[in-house]
Amino acid sequence: LGAVVIEVDTWLGKMHEVVEALRTYRPAYLQMMYPQMVELEHLAEKTDLKEAFSSLKGASCAGQPLSRKMRERIHDDWGIDVYEYTSAADTGTAWECREHDGFHLWEDTVFAECVESDEHGWHDVPERDLGELAATDLDNRAAPLIRYRSE
Known part of the structure; x- marks a missing residue:
């Protein structure tokens, strides 16, 4: 694929480092947690960051659901779609x-x-009923999570 990970400190209050990395490395994709995505969008409202976002083709976000309004603002301001993902741990x-x-x-x-x-004990929930997510890693050989529960 030719994908290279560019790790940047995304702790709240450090979005200037994310913007600098976007300008320096010109990545095609951005993956962040919800609070950081919101903070970056707020920064974009105050500062013209279209040039910094111009290399992006998409972004993903996790941590909590994006509102329709936030998704539309990111699409309009950054020119990209945001894809949510959900997970039990990693x-x-x-x-x-x-x-x-x-x-x-x-x-x-x-x-x-x-x-x-x-x-x-534990048992499967009937189809379409609500229950707790239990996830087992199939590709983590170093420290697999086995039936890791979301609660």
Whole structure:
């Protein structure tokens, strides 16, 4: 793929470092947690960052759902689509596609279960019922998470 990770300190209050990295390295994709994405968008409202965002073709965000208004502002201000992803710890469980109509499981990297517990122990939840996400890493050989529960 030719993808190279560019790690930048994205702690709150350090968005100037993110902007500098965008200008220096010209990445095609940006991945951030929700609070940092919101802070970067607020900075973009105050400062013209279109040039800094011009290399981006897309971005992903996790941590909490993006509001429709925030998604539209990022699209309008940055000129890109933002894709949400959800996860149980670091398993990278599911991602949105271009249609933004729900999440798709990465079944080749994680085994996801919808479970609940009662006096008899843990069991699968019937289809379309709500339950707790339990995720098992399928590609983490160093420190796999096995039935890592979201609660």
